Amino acid sequence: MAEREERVAEATRQRNQLHQLLLHRDPESAAHLPSLRSQAGLAALESDTAMAVDPLRQQRAAAVRRGAPRLRLVVAQAQALASDIRYRAAPRFAALTTLCGISLLTVGALAAILGPGSRFGTAAPLAAFAGVAPLETSSAGCPGRATRHVSAVICYGIGCVIEDSTVTTWSPIA
Numbered sequence: 759m760a761e762r763e764e765r766v767a768e769a770t771r772q773r774n775q776l777h778q779l780l781l782h783r784d785p786e787s788a789a790h791l792p793s794l795r796s797q798a799g800l801a802a803l804e805s806d807t808a809m810a811v812d813p814l815r816q817q818r819a820a821a822v823r824r825g826a827p828r829l830r831l832v833v834a835q836a837q838a839l840a841s842d843i844r845y846r847a848a849p850r851f852a853a854l855t856t857l858c859g860i861s862l863l864t865v866g867a868l869a870a871i872l873g874p875g876s877r878f879g880t881a882a883p884l885a886a887f888a889g890v891a892p893l894e895t896s897s898a899g900c901p902g903r904a905t906r907h908v909s910a911v912i913c914y915g916i917g918c919v920i921e922d923s924t925v926t927t928w929s930p931i932a
Contacts, residue, residue, distance in 0.1 A: 759870040762843065765836035772829040776803060776822055783818040800830050843867075 773794045780791065792799040803826035806819060843866035851865040878884040885891040 759843065759867050762836055762839035765832055765839060769829060769832045769836055772825060772832060776825045776829065779818050779822050779825070783815050783822070794829070800826055800833075803829070 776794060780787070791802050794800070794803070803822055806822050806826075840863055844862040847862045847866040847869060851862070851869065854860050854865045854868075855862060872878070872884070872887075878887065882891065
C-alpha cells in the first residue's frame, strides 16, 4: 500500500512540475491542453512541438517532452499496484464493498493498516483502535454513554467481517 501511495505522490509531483513548465513556456497554450490526468493530456505532452524562438522556452519545451514519459511510467506503476491490491482484496473482503463509498482499494488499505485478523478478537477492540468505541459520559453522578460517530459504520462493517469465522485468517496486503 505504501508503495502505491509513493507512486501516486510522485505522479502528482510530476504533473505539478510539468504544469509549471507549461505555464512558464506559454500560459495561453497551457490552458488549452487536456487534463494531465488523462491519456490525451499525456499524449499531448509527448508530442508537444510548440516552436519557441527564445532558448529558455526551447529548454522548457524539451523538459516537458522529457517529463511526459516519466509521468506515464509512474502513473502506470500506480495503476498496476492498485490492480494488484484490488485482486488480493477481492476474495476476502468483497462483502465490505457493499458499504457506500468502500471500494476494494479502500478495503485493501484498511487490511494493510489493521494487520492480521487475529489482532482484534471482536469488534470492540477494533472500535477502540479506530477511535469509535462508546465513551463514558458521566455528569453530576448520572452515568451515561455517548457514541463517537466518525467512521462508526465502517468500523461496524469491518467488525462483522472479523467476527465471521471464514475471515479470521486473512493476511495484510502490503
